[in-house]
Amino acid sequence: MKLIATILTFMLVQPVLAETVVPVRTIRPAQTITNEDVTIATGKSNKGYANLSQVLGQEARVVLYAGRPIFLTDLAPPSVISRNQIVLLLYDTNGISISTEGRALERGAIGDRVRVMNLGSRATLFGVIADNGTIKVSN
Numbered sequence: 001m002k003l004i005a006t007i008l009t010f011m012l013v014q015p016v017l018a019e020t021v022v023p024v025r026t027i028r029p030a031q032t033i034t035n036e037d038v039t040i041a042t043g044k045s046n047k048g049y050a051n052l053s054q055v056l057g058q059e060a061r062v063v064l065y066a067g068r069p070i071f072l073t074d075l076a077p078p079s080v081i082s083r084n085q086i087v088l089l090l091y092d093t094n095g096i097s098i099s100t101e102g103r104a105l106e107r108g109a110i111g112d113r114v115r116v117m118n119l120g121s122r123a124t125l126f127g128v129i130a131d132n133g134t135i136k137v138s139n
Contacts, residue, residue: 020069021049027064077109080133088134
């Protein structure tokens, strides 16, 4: 009787298929995902995105190949600061506000902590990218 139950279990078990978002063409890193770049497909992966709205407007962190699922770690928010871009640095503490120009040493999105170089002193600092594209520096 156990043998029959085991055989029936293996015969009835089938892989679970889920809808997942896949690229329709190869997408390079740092490219923003648009509606023309992706589609929904049925696949065996449950570690990817299931909704197009979760993917649109995001930026590829790695190469995304056509027909392969897009995994949760493959995308990030779009960068607003690019490497070597001249940015405004803001330092604000205890009623003292200092602003100067700096050079971004890394790419980054809003809220990312990036390295920047103060153009006046050539010092390397860390700061957080604000909504308006400036970098708020702290000690």
